[in-house]
Amino acid sequence: MITRREFLVSASAAVLVGPATVRAEALNRQAAGSPASGPARGAFSLDDNRARFFCPGIREPIRIVMIADTHLFLDDERGEPYREFSARMARAYNRTTHVRTGGPTNPAASFEEALRIAREREADLIALAGDIFSFPSEAAIDWALQRLNASGLPYLYTAGNHDWHYEGMPGPLEDLHAHWTGRRLRPLYQGQDPLMGVRQVKGLRVVGIDNSTYGIQPEQLAFFRAQAATGMPLILLVHIPLYAPGRPVSFGCGHPEWGAASDKNAVLERRPPWPEAGHTAVTMAFHREVFNTPNLLGVLAGHIHRPSLDIVNGVPQVVAEANAEGGYVDVELLPRGS
Numbered sequence: 001m002i003t004r005r006e007f008l009v010s011a012s013a014a015v016l017v018g019p020a021t022v023r024a025e026a027l028n029r030q031a032a033g034s035p036a037s038g039p040a041r042g043a044f045s046l047d048d049n050r051a052r053f054f055c056p057g058i059r060e061p062i063r064i065v066m067i068a069d070t071h072l073f074l075d076d077e078r079g080e081p082y083r084e085f086s087a088r089m090a091r092a093y094n095r096t097t098h099v100r101t102g103g104p105t106n107p108a109a110s111f112e113e114a115l116r117i118a119r120e121r122e123a124d125l126i127a128l129a130g131d132i133f134s135f136p137s138e139a140a141i142d143w144a145l146q147r148l149n150a151s152g153l154p155y156l157y158t159a160g161n162h163d164w165h166y167e168g169m170p171g172p173l174e175d176l177h178a179h180w181t182g183r184r185l186r187p188l189y190q191g192q193d194p195l196m197g198v199r200q201v202k203g204l205r206v207v208g209i210d211n212s213t214y215g216i217q218p219e220q221l222a223f224f225r226a227q228a229a230t231g232m233p234l235i236l237l238v239h240i241p242l243y244a245p246g247r248p249v250s251f252g253c254g255h256p257e258w259g260a261a262s263d264k265n266a267v268l269e270r271r272p273p274w275p276e277a278g279h280t281a282v283t284m285a286f287h288r289e290v291f292n293t294p295n296l297l298g299v300l301a302g303h304i305h306r307p308s309l310d311i312v313n314g315v316p317q318v319v320a321e322a323n324a325e326g327g328y329v330d331v332e333l334l335p336r337g338s
Contacts, residue, residue, distance in 0.1 A: 041294060042336040044316045046309055049329050051318050053297045056336045057233040059203050064331040065118040068129035068239070068302025069322035070111045071162065072140040079137050085166030085270075089134035098326040107324045111144065114328040115151045121330070124201045126153050128188070129302040129320060130160025130212060130239030135167070136184040145187055156199045157188040158208035160239040160302065168270035173213055181210075196223040204297075204333060205230065208237045214252045215279060216286040224286065228293045233333075241301040241319050242287055244310035250303065251310075254279060254287025291315050300329065 042055040071093040079086060098105040111132075118126050126148070133140050148155055164180035165173075181194040189197060195217060197208045207227045209220050227234060241247070243255040249262045259278035266273040290296065291313040298316045305322035321327025 041297065041314065044298065044311075046316075046318065049307065049321065049327065050332070051298075051316075051329055052332045052334060054334050054336045055233055055297055057203065057295065058333045058335050060335070062125075062202050062204055062333040063121055063123045064125045064127050064201070064206070064235070064300075064333075065114060065121070065123045066127040066129055066237075066300050066318075066320055066329040066331055067111070067114050067132070067323045068320040069131040069160070069305055069324055069327075070107045070144075071131060071134045071322070071324045072107050072111065072144060073134045073137070074108065074140040074143055075137045076139040078139065082135075082166055082169075085169045086135040086137070088167060089162060092134060093324045096322075096325045099321055100326055105326055108143070110323050110326045112147060113326065114323055115147055115153075117328065117330075118153055119151055123153055125199055125206060126151070126155035127206060127208075127235075127237050127300060127331075128155055128157040129237055129300055130158055130210075131162045131302060132157070132160070132323075133163045135162060136164050136180045138184060141184055141188070154199060154201075156197060156206055156208050156237060157185075158197070158210050158237055158239060159185060159194065159212045161212045161214075163212065165269070165271070173271060177213060196220050198227060200232075203233065204235060205232050206235045206237055211238045211240045211253045214240055214258060214274070214283075216253070216283040218282050221282055221286050221289070224289065228289075228295060231295055234293065234296045235331075235333075236290060236296060236299045238299065238301050240303050241308070241310075241317060242290060242299060242312075244312050244317060247310065254284055297333070300331070 042053065045052045073090045073093060075086065075090060093107050096105050132144060159181055163185060164177050169176060185194065195210045199206045205227055207224060209224060238253065240253045241251040242253045243251050249255050249258050252258045258274060260273045260276045263274040290299065296315055298318060301317060301319045304319055307321045308319040310317045318329060320329045
């Protein structure tokens with residue numbers, strides 16, 4: 001059995017005594033530049049799936065439960081016209097093994113368990129970091145919305161690459177993304193722009209940016225800059241983890257090797273390959289600015305289905321274990337000195 005041990009990281013240095021269940025081998029691996037600092041930045045700790053930020057800019061405790069990669073596959077007669085596009089992912093996560101108990105589970109049970117834990121801990125926000133659905137099934141979206149609303153807790157949702165993707169459906173990915181986020185996923189955005197949103201929780205802003213196509217649009221970069229300019233403590237919520245040195249292209253937002261040559265899943269997912277030219281200048285600028293924003297406390301992400309931690313330029317990026325297997329991250333923000 002692996003012993004759970006804790007590590008604390010300040011903005012200017014990183015010290016690790018970490019659990020083997022969380023791959024935290026990369027600390028302050030930014031190739032150039034000094035760690036960002038500012039009035040909101042403090043210390044950080046990770047103990048198993050409990051992440052804590054100790055921040056001088058936070059005046060009272062805040063709790064966030066982050067859920068990613070549930071991969072709900074529920075469907076009904078409304079999905080019949082799309083079966084050829086949903087068939088593979090409808091079978092992908094029907095039965096899973098719970099990461100804590102080792103027993104059998106399934107995505108629906110794991111999602112309800114995470115919501116129950118959020119209620120019990122009186123979470124201030126549920127952060128949904130994408131791939132809550134395996135494809136844009138109306139039945140699954142209705143089911144999740146009913147349970148989110150019944151929880152009585154506020155939530156912020158940003159899409160993952162599967163949430164809006166019917167595999168093999170013709171058309172540019174950007175057009176398909178816009179169509180299905182607007183047609184099926186829109187209720188989850190609660191009136192905010194599907195590409196970007198924010199929830200203010202006490203003295204914190206949680207900023208959701210949809211990077212489910214791996215890239216960033218100019219209006220999203222402008223939105224992030226506007227949120228950073230408030231000077232308030234920020235948490236960034238994305239689906240695709242941002243590139244950290246040494247990580248593979250699954251940490252694809254801002255990865256210098258992301259592009260057609262490194263795309264191994266285009267045929268499997270029945271989609272166009274990633275662009276030959278790689279990332280746009282806007283995406284690379286977003287990556288640089290995120291890790292140089294002094295009031296950004298951390299990044300929360302999903303996508304890779306396994307827990308990981310990277311600290312880039314003093315900014316921790318925590319990736320959640322797949323909720324399909326019972327994973328979630330319990331995030332606490334505490335006044336420094338708590």
